[in-house]
Amino acid sequence: DAKTTQPTSMDCAEGRAANLPCNHSTISGNEYVYWYRQIHSQGPQYIIHGLKNNETNEMASLIITEDRKSSTLILPHATLRDTAVYYCIVRSSGNTPLVFGKGTRLSVIA
Amino acid sequence: DAGVIQSPRHEVTEMGQEVTLRCKPISGHNSLFWYRQTMMRGLELLIYFNNNVPIDDSGMPEDRFSAKMPNASFSTLKIQPSEPRDSAVYFCASSSRMTGARQPQHFGDGTRLSIL
Numbered sequence: 556d557a558k559t560t561q562p563t564s565m566d567c568a569e570g571r572a573a574n575l576p577c578n579h580s581t582i583s584g585n586e587y588v589y590w591y592r593q594i595h596s597q598g599p600q601y602i603i604h605g606l607k608n609n610e611t612n613e614m615a616s617l618i619i620t621e622d623r624k625s626s627t628l629i630l631p632h633a634t635l636r637d638t639a640v641y642y643c644i645v646r647s648s649g650n651t652p653l654v655f656g657k658g659t660r661l662s663v664i665a
Numbered sequence: 666d667a668g669v670i671q672s673p674r675h676e677v678t679e680m681g682q683e684v685t686l687r688c689k690p691i692s693g694h695n696s697l698f699w700y701r702q703t704m705m706r707g708l709e710l711l712i713y714f715n716n717n718v719p720i721d722d723s724g725m726p727e728d729r730f731s732a733k734m735p736n737a738s739f740s741t742l743k744i745q746p747s748e749p750r751d752s753a754v755y756f757c758a759s760s761s762r763m764t765g766a767r768q769p770q771h772f773g774d775g776t777r778l779s780i781l
Contacts, residue, residue, distance in 0.1 A: 589769065598669075598756050598772030599708070650696045650715060650762050653770060655708035 559643045564660040567637075573630040575659050577643030580624040586647045588619060590628045592639040593658070599642065602628065633663045667691070669773035671757050677779045683745040686776045689738055690759030698758040698770060699732055699742050708756070714740065715762065747780045754778070 560578040567573040579588065589604040603610055603617045605626075610617045616629040630637055642658040670689040678684055690697050698713040712722040717734045725732070729748070734740040744751055754777050758770040 598758070598774050601769035601771065604769065650760055650768070652698055652700075652710040652713050652721070653708075653758075654710075657707060 559645055559656055561641075561643050561656065561659045563657065564662070566662050566664055567630075567633045569635060569663055569665050570632055573628075573633040573637065573661060573663070575628040575630075575641050575643075575661065576625065577628070578625045579643070579645045582623050582645050583647070586645045588617065588623075588626050589644045589646055589653070590615070590617065591642045591644065591653070591655075592637075593642070594636075594639040599653075599655075602641075633661075635663050635665060637661065638663045669757055669759050669771055671755075671773035671776050673776060674774065675777045675779075677781065678747060679781050680748055681746045682780075683743065684747045684751075684778060684780075686742040686755050686757075686778070688740045688742070688757030688773060690740070690757070691771055692738070694759035694761050694771075695737060696760045696762055696770075697734060697740050698760075699740070700756040700758065700772075702754045702756065702775075703752075711742070711755075749780045752778055752780050 587604050587606050590602040591599040593599045603612055603615050605617045605619055619626045640658040640660050642655050644653050672687045695716050699711040700708050702708045710724045712725055712732045714734045732742045754775045756772050756775045758772040760770045761768045
């Protein structure tokens with residue numbers, strides 16, 4: 556699975572959009588981009604995933620560049636409860652294990 | 666719907682004792698994963714099963730660790746004998762193997778293990 560690069564940490568004001576970037580320049584054609592987050596003391600929580608089209612669900616939007624070498628997770632109206640570590644993971648098969656990097660620590664500030 | 670259920674939530678025991686962690690996957694899921702999280706190494710895979718069969722156990726640190734999945738609704742991770750360096754949070758996750766789909770993994774709340 557391709558390697559991903561994320562900023563170590565980010566801050567976001569409450570109520571504003573949080574835009575979390577991820578680089579995956581070595582991604583191959585059959586690899587999906589997944590986003591998970593981990594709120595303190597809890598298990599990782601699935602957020603969203605995509606292949607090449609932009610995706611949106613009740614939690615977030617995922618924007619994937621046309622060359623698929625990078626993506627952005629957007630939380631449209633961040634709340635204090637969105638404070639967590641966000642992991643961007645590239646994965647080729649639906650049932651292979653997840654390989655977690657260090658993720659981005661997002662702090663939502665009142 | 667019930668999520669992945671892990672027990673116990675916390676375990677404190679002395680070095681040398683046997684430790685058994687338990688996991689009940691989401692009903693209908695047929696892939697199960699055991700991960701471990703420490704400050705030093707982050708989240709890392711220990712072992713995973715498809716249809717109750719172990720597929721990859723290369724992440725199991727030593728022979729002291731063993732995992733079983735006797736049926737589709739239950740798995741155990743055992744450490745015998747335990748050592749202080751085994752202290753970590755252990756997560757279980759499950760997913761469905763729907764053909765052609767990219768099914769996300771759903772995680773339990775973990776077992777926080779402390780070996781004194």
